[in-house]
Amino acid sequence: MxxxxxxxxxxxxxxxxxxxxxxxxxxxxxxxxxxxxxxxxxxxxxxxxxxxxxxxxxxxxxxxxxxxxxxxxxxxxxxxxxxxxxxxxxxxxxxxxxxxxxxxxxxxxxxxxxxxxxxxxxxxxxxxxxxxxxxxxxxxxxxxxxxxxxxxxxxxxxxxxxxxxxxxxxxxxxxxxxxxxxxxxxxxxxxxxxxxxxxxxxxxxxxxxxxxxxxxxxxxxxxxxxxxxxxxxxxxxxxxxxxxxxxxxxxxxxxxxxxxxxxxxxxxxxxxxIGFGCTMGTFLSGPQSRRTFDDIRPAVHEISGIQMLSGKGEWIYRPVSNPATLQVSSFMDENPKGFGLVQRERDPAAFLDDDQRFELRPSVWMEPLGDWGQGSVQLIEIPSDSDINDNVIMYWRPRQPLAAGSETTIAYRQAWCWQPPERPPLAVATRVRQGRGTQGRRRRFMVDFTGDKLADAGIVASTRANITSQPGAIHNVRIWPFPERKLMRVGFEVDPGTDNLCELRLVLQAGGQPVSETWLNRWTW
Structure with a gap:
């Protein structure tokens, strides 16, 4: 057992x-x-x-x-x-x-x-x-x-x-x-x-x-x-x-x-x-992380990102990282429909670790029950040099504090699963890579989206990548469609200028409507 x-x-x-x-x-x-x-x-x-x-x-x-x-x-x-x-x-x-x-x-x-x-x-x-x-x-x-x-x-x-x-x-x-x-x-x-x-x-x-x-x-x-x-x-x-x-x-x-x-x-x-629905997991290294380690394994993580379904129905995915300094991110929302730490990488070849078997680790999905009101999904990423550190923490932080003498009731359903039971009817980000850009301080990103919609020739022909960076500027955007694999690859560079932190946002759209979930990322120099 x-x-x-x-x-x-x-x-x-x-x-x-x-x-x-x-x-x-x-x-x-x-x-x-x-x-x-x-x-x-x-x-x-x-x-x-x-x-x-x-x-x-x-x-x-x-x-x-x-x-x-x-x-x-x-x-x-x-x-x-x-x-x-x-x-x-x-x-x-x-x-x-x-x-x-x-x-x-x-x-x-x-x-x-x-x-x-x-x-x-x-x-x-x-x-x-x-x-x-x-x-x-x-x-x-x-x-x-x-x-x-x-x-x-x-x-x-x-x-x-x-x-x-x-x-x-x-x-x-x-x-x-x-x-x-x-x-x-x-x-x-x-x-x-x-x-x-x-x-x-x-x-x-x-x-x-x-x-x-x-x-x-x-x-x-x-x-x-x-x-x-x-x-x-x-x-x-x-x-x-x-x-x-x-x-x-x-x-x-x-x-x-x-x-x-x-x-x-x-x-x-x-x-x-105060935080409800808290989950912690390990992320040491992976293709989306800048930090590298002298490790025989190509990737070391039991969770790959945070997934959210906002109160307004937007599907969001944010890869996690092992930052050089402590990072805290807040995703404001009202009455969220779901959020969790997920492991999207299920290929053993991605890890080549026959002892830890990171590809078999659970995703954990939280479904709030009842009215949770205003607040934010909090994400804390802690620098780590060990694969036994639970260095990624996620939870819901209500906007309203608890008053002394107050009584509070909260309920949620937690799913320990291979993938969240509620899935986006959109293409999802399945792989992220990043590296040095073409000049200066630029960084190059490659994001793969996979989904049934990307096999439709009409949708593929009209799909555009909507990419923003705050602060910073986006350059050299390219799209490679692979309809036979239900995959679309998006490449771009971000130039931070003199800033050391950029919040990236990417969504595929066709006819003004989303074809993919919203991919978010924080890049720090």
Whole structure:
């Protein structure tokens, strides 16, 4: 089976995990359990949602509301056995639950859940519960249910809680479909894919000079699925300095894996910079990037660009890059119809990497549900020299900040897929190359568009390339049509003059109507 932990955390994820200090809170309905655990694990007990209680999803929301009425009390996780916080990744990833430690193993429920051990950078505890026949059942830590490989097991009779969970589907062709571990990180994939992009339930103040705030999951309640449902429902409680929240996630694995997310947030304090539908991925090098590396592989990336369907119905594609300096881009919109980080390169020959298999990495598409109002799709591109860094970050930033004491509800559908389930009825940009221009500081670009419309001789004959650069000037535009391949290649040069940044925009048009999606690019010198 696919090992969902095959990709080690990078420096950024390490800092985020380490920063997500868990609090042991004592307030109405939430009491400290520190005295109940010999190791002092930062667990907590919620009487209304504890062992043996009738489960009601509204209670998770009420718990989040109650948490938000008190300040966050951070607590450093100091109860790990000696050496567990400094375990090498390969030793930590070797700690796996034994078959008898898998939740619902052998019950033919369609899913199994593997509780994940704490250690490495995953030091903070998470409480796991199941909901069976509408009754809450606590998942108790038991070292006898783990295979520790080369690691010395922890002392007996301690309650270390867990660091998260790994979910596998037991449907017709079983595969491990999702992992929730660290802060509010989670990953998923479609059948036949390899582990790739990383999602976050919430992102707060990324890229700001005062530092990012890292929310974290406190607990999960997992509803036991009926054998034929094909869906797994997960409830989660998250917490952070500025807010607390409740999530309901419905996971439907398959050739496209869908995760429906409903989230209710309660703000402790005013928050101007918040992000929903966040996805992170790796882009080290490729033909569209100026930076080169001494690497045997011709390209190294698990995502190739950001795709958007605006509220007005415009299809947009923007290749991502590995810039020399930090780059932040904002794409203003109102009620967006969809956006996501996508991997468009599916040819193994583009990467020639038989270990990483970047061509098998998932695209992640977000479909907002309901009215999201005004805001922007934010894209952050971080310089990187390693293929394990998730250096590209995308999310929706609402224009309206969260006021202190406010309640906010947001919902979206997330598709982990080979290509977004909603596709443009237009030609799409399938390959981008760039290099030195004919003179001065000019840069030469080649953009390939592919689509059924480009096989129509009448459309091909009337198609023109509408190209702009702000700032800068466009020169030497040429079009090479290949109707037999349903392809049209556009070449052009951009002259930045004395500027060091140009925003490029290209769309193919015939009779004043778009024949292709809108291709955007930011070029920096």
């Amino acid at each position: 696919l090992d969902m932990m095959s990709k080690p955390l990078n420096r950024r994820q390490f800092l985020e995990s380490a920063a997500s200090g868990v609090a042991s809170v004592s307030l109405l309905g939430v009491t400290s359990a520190q005295a109940q655990t010999p190791t002092g694990a930062a667990a907590f007990n919620i009487p209304a949602l504890a062992e043996g209680q009738r489960f009601d999803p509204a209670l998770v929301v009420e718990t989040a509301r109650t948490l938000a009425q008190r300040p966050l009390i951070p607590l450093t996780a100091t109860d790990l056995p000696e050496g567990y916080a400094t375990l090498p990744f390969d030793q930590f990833s070797g700690i796996r639950a034994q078959p008898g430690g898998l939740i619902w193993s052998g019950e033919n429920r369609g899913f199994t859940v593997e509780p994940l051990h704490r250690g490495y950078v995953f030091a903070n505890p998470v409480s796991l519960f199941t909901v069976e026949d509408d009754v809450v059942r606590r998942v108790a830590f038991d070292r006898g249910k783990f295979d520790y490989g080369r690691v010395t097991p922890p002392p007996a009779n301690v309650d270390l809680q867990f660091s998260g969970m790994r979910i596998a589907t037991g449907l017709e062709r079983p595969f491990e479909v999702a992992i929730f571990q660290g802060a509010t990180f989670f990953r998923s994939l479609a059948r036949g894919q390899n582990l790739g992009a990383l999602s976050r339930a919430l992102i707060l103040r990324p890229g700001e000079t005062r530092g990012e705030e890292i929310p974290f999951f406190r607990a999960f309640w997992i509803e036991r699925p009926s054998p034929a449902s094909g869906a797994l429902v997960i409830h989660a409680l998250l917490d952070s300095e500025s807010l607390a929240g409740a999530l309901r996630m419905t996971l439907r694995p398959g050739d496209v894996t869908l995760i429906d997310v409903e989230m209710t947030l309660f703000a402790r304090q005013a928050l101007e910079h």
